[in-house]
Amino acid sequence: MVELSTTRDGVANQAEASDRVLQILAEAGRLFATKGFDGTSMRDIAVACGISKSLLYHHFSNKDEIYARVAVGSTLELYLFVRDRIPDGPPSERIRAFMVATAEYFRRYRWAWIASTTAFWNDPDRHRQKERMTRRDRFENFLRGLIQEAIDAGEIRNVDVPMTGRLILSSLNWMHRWYNPNKSATPEQIADIFFDMVFNGLRNDGSAGLPPTVETPKSPRRKAR
Amino acid sequence: MVELSTTRDGVANQAEASDRVLQILAEAGRLFATKGFDGTSMRDIAVACGISKSLLYHHFSNKDEIYARVAVGSTLELYLFVRDRIPDGPPSERIRAFMVATAEYFRRYRWAWIASTTAFWNDPDRHRQKERMTRRDRFENFLRGLIQEAIDAGEIRNVDVPMTGRLILSSLNWMHRWYNPNKSATPEQIADIFFDMVFNGLRNDGSAGLPPTVETPKSPRRKAR
DNA sequence: GTTTTCGCCTACCAATCGGTCAAGCCCGCT
DNA sequence: AGCGGGCTTGACCGATTGGTAGGCGAAAAC
Structure with missing residues (x-):
């Protein structure tokens, strides 16, 4: 489409x-x-x-x-690009797909994405700025709809929907400041990791992982920047 | 101090x-x-x-x-500003304090913060840019240290430390793009909400909240933007 | 074969940029 | 009264900005 x-x-x-x-x-x-x-x-x-x-x-x-x-x-079709990549399924999985699709868009149109976001405040053309705001709102409201679905389905807690949307979008929107296409994982993989962290939380509920007394293994945790 | x-x-x-x-x-x-x-x-x-x-x-x-x-x-003393506001206590609470203190710094020196971050890539002075990078790294490494402590203490899962740091910093760094000092909560309150979401996760583990079949109440959920 | 069209360039424009300069104003000190 | 010095100014500078005018040359259209 x-x-x-x-x-x-x-x-x-x-x-x-x-x-x-x-x-x-x-x-x-x-x-x-x-x-x-x-x-x-x-x-x-x-x-x-x-x-x-x-x-x-x-x-x-x-x-x-x-x-x-x-x-x-x-950036005309970010909303459509993402929407068309979200499958049917449990709401939480749709949120994950939303994040991965947004990350894919970022990877594919990286410079345009950055150019668009960095000059957001001082766009010389008022009309164009308004239109962009409208599209951004549509995109953000779409995510909020998914979050609300997940709440209604009982998959996620009864959290503040706009604030949750902002947390998720922050993790994606800030990526251009530290993402290095030569190293690290792909944006899609990063989005997946972020979803896991936000959805499952960082807290150790004791269901997995090493006991705290054991020295953390010398895993390849040094890497990265 | x-x-x-x-x-x-x-x-x-x-x-x-x-x-x-x-x-x-x-x-x-x-x-x-x-x-x-x-x-x-x-x-x-x-x-x-x-x-x-x-x-x-x-x-x-x-x-x-x-x-x-x-x-x-x-922005000279962001690292010191934050460090001096982190109390003794469980590592996870120290991470929360880190986020709240950073948010406080953002609230107090908002324009300088934004001016500093928006012009990050094209700072005309190479030396100054390097120095700023160094400070930023020190700040980020400080957070990673707190995360590692929390892992060692068994408070949070054995997650990827740099990636976790980036998630947390993203939520704070992106705030200037949507935060409105006239509406909404204070940056400190927002940071606290974000910590709760990231630490505890969005997932509904059934420990609280309404059963999924019940229609979500018409709470003041419309508000916000 | 001539004309039109299109891609492309050199030369140039007024306006604005960051920055300079010499001279005034205004204050307290002697 | 006189004077010294920090605060402030308008006029001005060369360089760079976004944008324009007019012409060159090859290929397509007739």
Whole structure:
């Protein structure tokens, strides 16, 4: 149902775009994500693409449009992307699927995701900001619906639904700040780990694990950063 | 031990600074936080303070120094701030105290916190960035130490320590994106709720709560955003 | 074979950027 | 009264910003 072209590096939803346009969007996304909207000049984008600055204006009307195509264009269908990846089943498993699907989206459209979230507060276009807020709310409300289902089904405690949603989304939204695609696990695996921690809790209820007196084994726990 | 002056609006660690300097730091912090470093011009800061642009250069050598005083100066002692607020007691309670103290720091130095975290990737000063990384690592390693203690004491399961730390820090670090000081609970209360969710887990183990067949009551669950 | 179209570039623009400078204002000290 | 010095200013600087004008060259359309 949801069709996402992946012709070039994490640039989604850019149907019928030429290779050059896709290249510009990819480079611009990477720059916007790492240096911010205001920190990225049109010259930066042009140099990164190996083209002249004027050519950017041949393909896009202005800087704002490039950003819009990167941020809004690529994040257009996050809600649909996630929704279509949630199977039937117990609500808690649907929450897990929600988290894994969101992580997959993050992995696939990483630069656009970061560019979109880092410039969230100071989007120059008020209308676009509102539209993005609307989509974000729809996405968040969808998660809250799943949580409520899980409560109604008795799978999870009668917790504060919005707050629970925020906890879950925090774990996913903060990932771009520490995730390293070269090391560690995949975003999907990380999401799965986070779900396990949040759902089952950290508390040792004595059902498993070593007795506390035993020295913790020298497992490969040193790794990581 | 740790002395944090609070003479003006969330501007910490600026001993022996004149009112004017404190005003500049406060306004600059708010602007850096909302519009970013590159999105904030010296003129913006001057106008916000109701002074001339030149006066900024009388009190600070350049834009970078203002940012440094806001971001680094105010976040200088996060580690000490938190450490000194963690009581003796069971490791799990120390983790809770860690979260609550971090939330308190966020509440007190909110703009500086946001300005510091949003501009994290593209700090113009390499040396300062490195120093900030070092402090961040020390802060994070401190939390990991607490988690390891809790595991050794058998209070929490034998989870992946770095990943657990990231989950906890995510819930705190993402707060600035949705927290509204006018509504909702205090950051400290929110941190406490998050600790409860993560520590005890969301899963309904049947020890409490309503039976699943009963319709969930029309509690004040609509509220919030 | 000519014309149109499209991708692309060099040269340039006004506006704004961070930053400088010399001179005024205003205060307490002598 | 005079004077010294910190606070404050408007005018100005070169560099960089987003954006524009006009032309070149090849390929497609006629």
